[in-house]
Amino acid sequence: MMRLVTFVAGTAFLVLAGAAMFLIAGTPNLPSVWLRLARQSWRCACSSPRRAW
Amino acid sequence: MALRVLFTAACVVTMSEEVARERLKPGPGARPEPVYNAGATVAWIAHVLIVSLDLGRFHWSAGFPLWLQAVGVIVMLAGLGLVVWALRHNEYLSARIRIQGERGQRVATTGPYALIRHPNYAGGVLMGLSSGLVFGSWPAIVPMLLWIGLLAYRTRNEERVLFAGLAGYSEYAGRVRYRFLPGVW
Numbered sequence: 144m145m146r147l148v149t150f151v152a153g154t155a156f157l158v159l160a161g162a163a164m165f166l167i168a169g170t171p172n173l174p175s176v177w178l179r180l181a182r183q184s185w186r187c188a189c190s191s192p193r194r195a196w
Numbered sequence: 197m198a199l200r201v202l203f204t205a206a207c208v209v210t211m212s213e214e215v216a217r218e219r220l221k222p223g224p225g226a227r228p229e230p231v232y233n234a235g236a237t238v239a240w241i242a243h244v245l246i247v248s249l250d251l252g253r254f255h256w257s258a259g260f261p262l263w264l265q266a267v268g269v270i271v272m273l274a275g276l277g278l279v280v281w282a283l284r285h286n287e288y289l290s291a292r293i294r295i296q297g298e299r300g301q302r303v304a305t306t307g308p309y310a311l312i313r314h315p316n317y318a319g320g321v322l323m324g325l326s327s328g329l330v331f332g333s334w335p336a337i338v339p340m341l342l343w344i345g346l347l348a349y350r351t352r353n354e355e356r357v358l359f360a361g362l363a364g365y366s367e368y369a370g371r372v373r374y375r376f377l378p379g380v381w
Contacts, residue, residue: 144213145213145216145217145220146208146211146213146216147208148216148220149204149207149208149211149216149219149220150204150205150208152220153204153207153208154201154204157197157200157201157204160197160244161197163244163248164244164247164248164252165248165252166248167244167245167248167249167252168248168249168251168252168253169252169253170252173248173251173252174251174332176265176266176268176269176330176331176332177198179262179265179332180262180265180266183262
């Protein structure tokens with residue numbers, strides 16, 4: 144029970160902190176490291192060497 | 197943010213009900229920590245504020261290197277892992293500085309405690325060092341350096357209580373000489 148309360152309280156705190164960040168930033172589109180890493184991986188995957196002919 | 201949710205879930209899965217109860221409702225006799233509590237609150241609010249203003253409005257850290265963010269993610273994961281590992285091996289990991297006599301507190305000596313005396317704070321140091329990097333914000337690193345200094349201050353205060361009141365701690369400290377990083381401190 145106490146572990147469940149810990150999880151709910153911890154997650155609620157993170158949601159509030161996230162909401163505060165978006166409000167202060169003035170946009171929900173904050174750059175995310177995951178998005179940047181995914182884009183970079185996609186670019187690397189798409190830039191395979193082309194054939195010469 | 198995703199890492200913090202993962203961390204919360206990992207902590208909850210790892211900790212026992214007794215540890216969760218102690219962390220939510222600490223027992224009596226805790227040492228007051230006004231300097232640490234006030235300083236840590238200011239440091240974390242400043243961190244969130246600076247990250248939000250930097251990334252959303254002023255773009256002070258535009259062009260932050262992606263490879264450094266990736267390094268930050270790795271260091272952050274190491275810090276989170278160290279805290280979870282400490283939770284697994286310390287049944288008395290309270291959020292307050294106090295000797296849990298009513299629970300028959302003993303010195304934790306296994307897992308990360310066999311290497312350093314405060315692996316939970318060492319994990320906090322890694323998390324503090326990497327948080328600004330993960331967000332990709334140079335100025336957000338500054339308040340976390342303040343928090344790391346405060347963690348060292350709190351560690352010293354905690355050790356005074358442990359040396360004075362926890363049986364076997366002096367012998368343990370003789371065997372495990374370093375608090376955060378073997379060979380350094």
